[in-house]
Amino acid sequence: MTASSRRLTQQDIARMAGVSQTTVSLVLNNRADAGTRIPPETRERVLRVIRETAYVADPVARRLADRRNRILGVFTYEAVFPPGGADFYHPFLLGIEERAEEAGCDLLLFTGAGVSGPRRIFSAESRVRLADGCVLLGRTVDRDDLARLLREGVPFVSVGRRDDAGAPVPYVGADYLPAVRALVERAVDLGHRRLAYLGPGAGAESSADRLRGFREAVAATGSGGIRTPTAGRTPDDLLDELIGAGTTAVFVEAWADGVAIVRAARRRGVTVPGDLSILALGVPTRPVRVGFTGFRIPRREMGRRAVELLTEVLESGGTPQELLPCEPVDGVTLAPAGCRTR
Template sequence: MASSIHDLARHLNISIGTVSRALNGRADVNAETRQRVLDAARKLNYSPNQSGRSLRQGATRSIAFMLQPHPGDQQYGEPFFIPFLSGLQERLAESDLDLIVVMGAPGDYQQERLRRVVETRRADAVVLAWTRRDDERIDYLTERGFPFATLGRSRSGGKAYPSLDLDFEKAGSDAVDRLVARGHRRIAAIRPSLNLNFGYLFLDGYRKALRRHGIEVDPGLIADGFINEAGGYQVTPRVMLSKDRPTAIIFNNDAMALGGCKALAEMGIRPGHDMAVIVIVDTPLCRYFSPALTGFRPALGPMGRRLAEMLLASLPAHAGPEGPRTIREVWPLELVARESD
């Protein structure tokens, strides 16, 4: 079948030890021999069997990415993740690491999938997405001492692990500032239900900014919904029930905004004319919507790359010179002003 290191050694009349050393660039092998090995490897189309390496080295050279959908949403936060995933996997590939994607419902099932990965040592480390406010996965991994990194912060206190997040708090605050500057005082906020941490962060920023402007926070102007089009559609009317209607709405993400605008349209309210709309997490969709939605754009691809790098630096095997390691980073969200506010 596929050629092994033994075939190569036999073909060269050399021991497998020498072949291995030559291939792995060790010092104690003659330059000429190394070249012969390299040539033969190419000729015989040899690549080392990954299972063999993994077993011997105790490392699988792969990283698991855990993704969970939200109840009521089969979409896994789609538009958000692929660019991130792409950056992540690109960086991992550069270090010859593979990406294993593990999906599954949150809660027990996801936890079980995670346990399987860890205990059968299928991956050397784990990347967590959609971190919850209190995330049991983080507890589990720190307890086991298994390397991991997270996209998003969580409340799990005092634990040290690489994490990367967006500054939702500042975005929420900036959105309010911008709307207030444009004369709005009745500003609604629509965020995802569940205990997704960024929903809280965004709302914190929103609240603080309102207070700073001397505007009372009206609970009737805050609503939670599924983090998708349907969620935005269902929940937006609720905010319009107030006796004193909002003149602006901040949506957590593009999908919710899309559903929300649909609901507004059905009420005869035109986003961008009769109602200012701002989106916190901007995607290409926002730009091409009518009216084009102003929002805060994340640098998803670079974030994926960066988190991969932070994770690698925290891994004993891949760490470079034992320099200081970045533990947590919070990246800014850049405002893209368009037509909807």
């Protein structure tokens, strides 16, 4: 087993810094033995290696070699307890907590404390190795972090499908492609031929999967489809573009955009779903009154399954990758094309 495929030890740090293990221990404990003075340049060299490797003292070393802490980490790239009632991550956390408790494990929440700017797993203050393994939460995950986790053999599972980062990434995600295709087929069956996709469709893998499902379904059904980015656009601008293109059904990546379009339509006498059907490709982060037609992302199930897959990784290694089906939601915002309601 190489140093890149196991936890770093004080011996590893000593070798990389060109000092003794005793010196590393003294620096870590911020002290010197009686009669021993560590030169400032030596101390700085050891600290530099510690920073560069994100080393933390291994608590497991105090236990039997074949025992684990039974602590599972959860690293969040975004705030999972945001103000204002937004609760997108809450079901994930419920599933993670339930399954961890059933497995007899404690949870340790990591937030990249001490880092200014975007959260990163590896930093001078990183403590992610305190856990036996880690579940990663976030719409986007830093590819350099993923590559390093894979390179150093740190056990982890990402919630959400991730592209390769130098090697396959273990994940559990939502199976967006068939869910979006099914919605497009429903709209086409109701006579819709001018469809639009509202949202970035890029950046996060989840966005790319939704747009891909839309495009593939549009091509397969022979209907016409346009993509309408939302950045910097007002709801009225977006509605103008949709109406101007003859759109009868719009697929919104974010519920907030769907709600904004509904409100703009009401102000201007455009009926939903009579004049314009709206299909949502996700879930709301706040309570809303609009019952969009769309699908449910299995967030709680994804949290549970992430813990189960992480347990498998800890026990037998491997790179599990799994997509869970999304559940259709009928809603009230899809109607036959041209069926204006008053």
